[in-house]
Amino acid sequence: MNSAPAQEFLRRAAERAADxxxxxxxxxxxxxxxxxxxxxxxxxxxxxxxxxRCHEIKWEGVNHxxxxxxxxxxxxxxxxGRVFWAENSEEARNYVVNLAASRGVRRVVKSKSMVTEEIHxxxxxxxxxxxxxxxxxxxxxxxxxxxxxxxxxxxxxHLTHAQIAKLFHEKLSDVAGDDPVxxxxxxxxxxxxxxxxxxxxxxxxxxxxxxxxxxxxxTNEGNGRLCVSxxxxxxxxxxxxxxxxxxxxxxxxxxxxxxxxxxxxxxxYNTLVGGPRRPGEPDxxxxxxxxxxxxxxxxxxxxxxxxxxLYCIRCGACLNTCPVFRAIGGHxxxxxxxxxxxxxxxxxxxxxxxxxxxxxxxxCGACTDICPVKVDLHxxxxxxxxxxxxxxxxxxxxxxxxxxxxxAMAGARRFELVGGVVRATLRALYALGLEGTALDPARAWTxxxxxxxxxxASFRKLWRExxxxx
Amino acid sequence: MARRATLFxxxxxxxxxxxxxxxxxxxxxxxxxxxxxxxxxxxCGQPAFNSGYWNxxxxxxxxxxxxxxSAEVVVCPSGSCTTMVRHFYPELLAGSPVHAEAVELxxxxxxxxxxxxxxxQVTDVGAEFPHRVTYHDSCHALRELRLKEEPRELLRHVRGxxxxxxGYAEECCGFGGTFSTKFAMISASMGDSKAENIEASGAxxxxxxxxxCLLHIEGMLRRRNSRTRTIxxxxxxxxxxx
Numbered sequence: 121m122n123s124a125p126a127q128e129f130l131r132r133a134a135e136r137a138a139d140x141x142x143x144x145x146x147x148x149x150x151x152x153x154x155x156x157x158x159x160x161x162x163x164x165x166x167x168x169x170x171x172x173r174c175h176e177i178k179w180e181g182v183n184h185x186x187x188x189x190x191x192x193x194x195x196x197x198x199x200x201g202r203v204f205w206a207e208n209s210e211e212a213r214n215y216v217v218n219l220a221a222s223r224g225v226r227r228v229v230k231s232k233s234m235v236t237e238e239i240h241x242x243x244x245x246x247x248x249x250x251x252x253x254x255x256x257x258x259x260x261x262x263x264x265x266x267x268x269x270x271x272x273x274x275x276x277x278h279l280t281h282a283q284i285a286k287l288f289h290e291k292l293s294d295v296a297g298d299d300p301v302x303x304x305x306x307x308x309x310x311x312x313x314x315x316x317x318x319x320x321x322x323x324x325x326x327x328x329x330x331x332x333x334x335x336x337x338x339t340n341e342g343n344g345r346l347c348v349s350x351x352x353x354x355x356x357x358x359x360x361x362x363x364x365x366x367x368x369x370x371x372x373x374x375x376x377x378x379x380x381x382x383x384x385x386x387x388x389y390n391t392l393v394g395g396p397r398r399p400g401e402p403d404x405x406x407x408x409x410x411x412x413x414x415x416x417x418x419x420x421x422x423x424x425x426x427x428x429x430l431y432c433i434r435c436g437a438c439l440n441t442c443p444v445f446r447a448i449g450g451h452x453x454x455x456x457x458x459x460x461x462x463x464x465x466x467x468x469x470x471x472x473x474x475x476x477x478x479x480x481x482x483x484c485g486a487c488t489d490i491c492p493v494k495v496d497l498h499x500x501x502x503x504x505x506x507x508x509x510x511x512x513x514x515x516x517x518x519x520x521x522x523x524x525x526x527x528a529m530a531g532a533r534r535f536e537l538v539g540g541v542v543r544a545t546l547r548a549l550y551a552l553g554l555e556g557t558a559l560d561p562a563r564a565w566t567x568x569x570x571x572x573x574x575x576x577a578s579f580r581k582l583w584r585e586x587x588x589x590x
Numbered sequence: 591m592a593r594r595a596t597l598f599x600x601x602x603x604x605x606x607x608x609x610x611x612x613x614x615x616x617x618x619x620x621x622x623x624x625x626x627x628x629x630x631x632x633x634c635g636q637p638a639f640n641s642g643y644w645n646x647x648x649x650x651x652x653x654x655x656x657x658x659x660s661a662e663v664v665v666c667p668s669g670s671c672t673t674m675v676r677h678f679y680p681e682l683l684a685g686s687p688v689h690a691e692a693v694e695l696x697x698x699x700x701x702x703x704x705x706x707x708x709x710x711q712v713t714d715v716g717a718e719f720p721h722r723v724t725y726h727d728s729c730h731a732l733r734e735l736r737l738k739e740e741p742r743e744l745l746r747h748v749r750g751x752x753x754x755x756x757g758y759a760e761e762c763c764g765f766g767g768t769f770s771t772k773f774a775m776i777s778a779s780m781g782d783s784k785a786e787n788i789e790a791s792g793a794x795x796x797x798x799x800x801x802x803c804l805l806h807i808e809g810m811l812r813r814r815n816s817r818t819r820t821i822x823x824x825x826x827x828x829x830x831x832x
Contacts, residue, residue, distance in 0.1 A: 579603060582611075
């Protein structure tokens with residue numbers, strides 16, 4: 121809890137939590153989502169059965185990664201595609217940068233991909249002298265602002281229409297007006313130029329289909345489809361956990377992902393990408409590369425207790441329903457993946473100095489209830505806490521505190537004695553008007569709360585007086 | 591059936607809300623159950639468990655299992671502590687000599703409203719409380735024990751009580767145990783949203799299954815100089831009909 125990321129988090133979160141404009145903006149966005157989600161869920165004959173089925177499909181994929189990844193790789197190669205296994209961010213980044221450099225790429229178009237955020241791909245390409253265009257509208261906006269996405273699915277949801285208008289007037293040419301139609305037209309024009317001149321298109325993957333060697337990409341703007349059909353070199357960068365056994369599994373995964381993500385019955389564009397142009401085909405890319413990224417996922421796979429975290433399909437539903445996310449927003453987390461899934465993942469992907477995020481939760485369980493693949497999110501926050509303590513990362517004062525607590529709770533007389541002393545102390549202090557001052561041992565509480573009335577007698581004492589020993 | 595219930599009084603109810611414990615006993619007695627309290631009980635272990643100190647939590651949990659081992663039915667005025675025993679003891683006490691007993695105890699311990707409606711099968715406990723009341727769904731009662739209708743059913747049968755629903759009744763109040771002090775600003779922001787929704791409902795009282803949530807909510811409401819008061823559901827159900 122003392123790590124630099126923890127201190128940064130506390131600072132940013134406190135600032136955001138007190139920002140009422142921010143709170144209203146988030147509330148409005150999330151209300152909109154909740155209404156759409158409720159409508160979408162209502163379209164399912166049995167939403168719970170769909171969740172269960174998706175859970176089972178991902179269970180099968182993740183628990184047989186060894187089989188399905190190899191099957192996927194074999195199918196991709198059969199069609200002339202290439203597969204690169206990257207152990208970490210650096211390997212994945214280097215592969216893409218070297219590929220782009222060796223093919224003389226000057227311009228890259230990207231469709232939305234959280235994995236490329238995770239490995240910081242764009243800065244690496246830019247450093248190598250290439251121009252990178254995010255083509256998802258939200259991502260395009262945050263790229264112009266030079267900031268990370270705010271949300272997994274809605275990267276620019278924190279910005280107002282006015283902020284975006286101002287940004288576009290500063291950064292783009294041919295912005296006709298401030299209305300949404302003109303703004304979108306301006307972005308579209310800039311992006312079309314990029315699409316038609318880029319030599320390389322980079323996408324993520326929503327699913328990797330093992331039995332057919334296809335990469336499934338889901339977007340609402342059609343930008344993903346353009347990224348994987350126009351440039352002559354195509355690259356899909358994805359985590360190894362995205363593999364699913366069969367093409368027909370998409371029949372339930374696609375609508376469930378769409379509903380959990382935005383409340384849609386089905387996302388507007390669902391694209392299956394298969395490989396480079398083959399002899400006799402009229403068009404298609406010259407090269408097709410899939411980068412399978414591990415980056416800590418194998419270790420999560422080895423953790424039987426938390427393996428289901430790998431089922432995540434990055435729909436963002438847990439963020440939308442999380443009261444902590446609603447209070448502090450996406451940028452406070454300081455991680456690629458914000459919200460409950462990010463807090464669970466952080467110590468695994470980023471290391472133990474990110475354990476604080478597992479404590480930054482009231483454990484309300486709303487995330488687990490909404491998760492379309494039934495990841496046991498809030499219980500994993502508890503597991504992360506236990507793991508942190510067992511690794512000796514608990515603060516000294518807290519460790520000592522719980523040792524004392526254990527001693528006090530080990531006998532009813534001790535409990536009564538300690539409780540009595542604490543109550544008498546607080547009663548005396550509060551009678552003197554010292555509530556919330558430096559002398560108040562419950563200051564951590566009374567700083568933000570009016571102090572409760574402290575009763576003179578405990579329940580057990582009252583019970584004894586009335587009923588005798590029992 | 592024995593019709594004898596053993597009380598499981600959470601440590602903070604014992605120390606900070608003794609009235610809630612007494613009211614729980616009163617309700618059970620009024621519907622014809624004999625009530626016992628075993629003063630050897632202390633805490634269920636949840637504070638340490640939730641903070642990651644499972645080695646400290648386990649002996650405290652084992653102690654409670656031993657204290658309650660011979661009880662036929664256990665009733666607890668807290669969704670959270672009931673959840674601890676029913677859902678988390680099996681995991682916390684894996685490998686413990688009392689593991690099997692703990693699992694079994696989880697099937698015999700009930701949150702008050704759950705007990706009244708599902709076990710005693712009573713929805714009218716003969717109470718009167720002529721006020722406008724809103725019910726806050728505390729997270730453990732709602733999402734771990736799946737209690738949504740039971741407390742409302744009981745409240746609807748209280749004479750003179752007008753039950754009104756607040757917006758976002760299912761959203762966490764922001765208490766979360768040590769979360770409320772470790773991340774005080776986030777917790778306060780969540781509590782503030784909750785208080786806003788409570789006030790907007792027009793209720794005179796906000797009630798819940800957990801006194802921990804209510805302690806937090808009360809602290810937030812009073813900081814806002816709100817006129818809405820907090821009251822535990824046991825204390826509403828214990829109000830005598832005139």
